[in-house]
Amino acid sequence: MQVNYEKPLExxxxxxxxxxxxxxxxMTVTNxxxxxxxxxxxxxxxxxxxxxNVKIRYYMSPDGGTTWFCVxxxxxxxxxLEDTPSIIDATSPTVSGVQYVIEDLPMSATTAIKITGQxxxxxxxxxxxxxxxxxx
Numbered sequence: 111m112q113v114n115y116e117k118p119l120e121x122x123x124x125x126x127x128x129x130x131x132x133x134x135x136x137m138t139v140t141n142x143x144x145x146x147x148x149x150x151x152x153x154x155x156x157x158x159x160x161x162x163n164v165k166i167r168y169y170m171s172p173d174g175g176t177t178w179f180c181v182x183x184x185x186x187x188x189x190x191l192e193d194t195p196s197i198i199d200a201t202s203p204t205v206s207g208v209q210y211v212i213e214d215l216p217m218s219a220t221t222a223i224k225i226t227g228q229x230x231x232x233x234x235x236x237x238x239x240x241x242x243x244x245x246x
Contacts, residue, residue: 118151118244119144122223127236129156129164129227136166137241140175140222147243148217152225154239156198156209160232165195166213167228170220178224181215195228208237217243 121144122137129136139145156164169178182191202209227236 116245118242119147120240120242122241124236124239127227127239129161129229129234129236131229131231131233133167133226133228136225136227136236136239138175138222138224139241142174142221144243145217145220145223148245149243150215150217150223151242151244152213152215152239153242154198154209154211154213155237156202156211157207157235157237158198158200158209158229159234161229161234162231163197163199163229164234164236165197165228165230167193167195167226168215169224169226170218171222171224172219173221175222175224178222181218 122139124137127136168181170181171178180193183194185192196213198209198211202211
């Protein structure tokens with residue numbers, strides 16, 4: 111028996127974004143044709159420069175992007191829904207001093223998606239990012 115999934119689809123991209131030490135929007139998707147999928151895959155190409163790291167946060171919206179809810183991580187010990195961003199730093203996969211990372215997330219029921227970045231210590235550069243979806 112062979113199991114096949116549908117082809118993934120690129121729904122957003124970003125090029126040359128300065129990631130400030132305050133939360134910076136990297137990509138926003140409000141086209142609901144894409145929010146019916148079950149999996150998000152985000153690709154990030156980041157130059158840290160003088161920054162210690164870049165924190166990536168994912169948000170979803172039930173009302174087309176008017177109200178944003180941060181996607182939390184549930185602490186299995188305390189059951190607290192925590193604001194735990196994904197972190198890109200010097201230990202992340204690197205090619206010639208540039209961090210290349212991929213992250214997969216399940217897609218919650220939503221009408222819009224937003225991804226933000228926040229650098230620590232100094233600004234960093236998002237050289238390129240892609241957001242893809244598919245059903246699993």
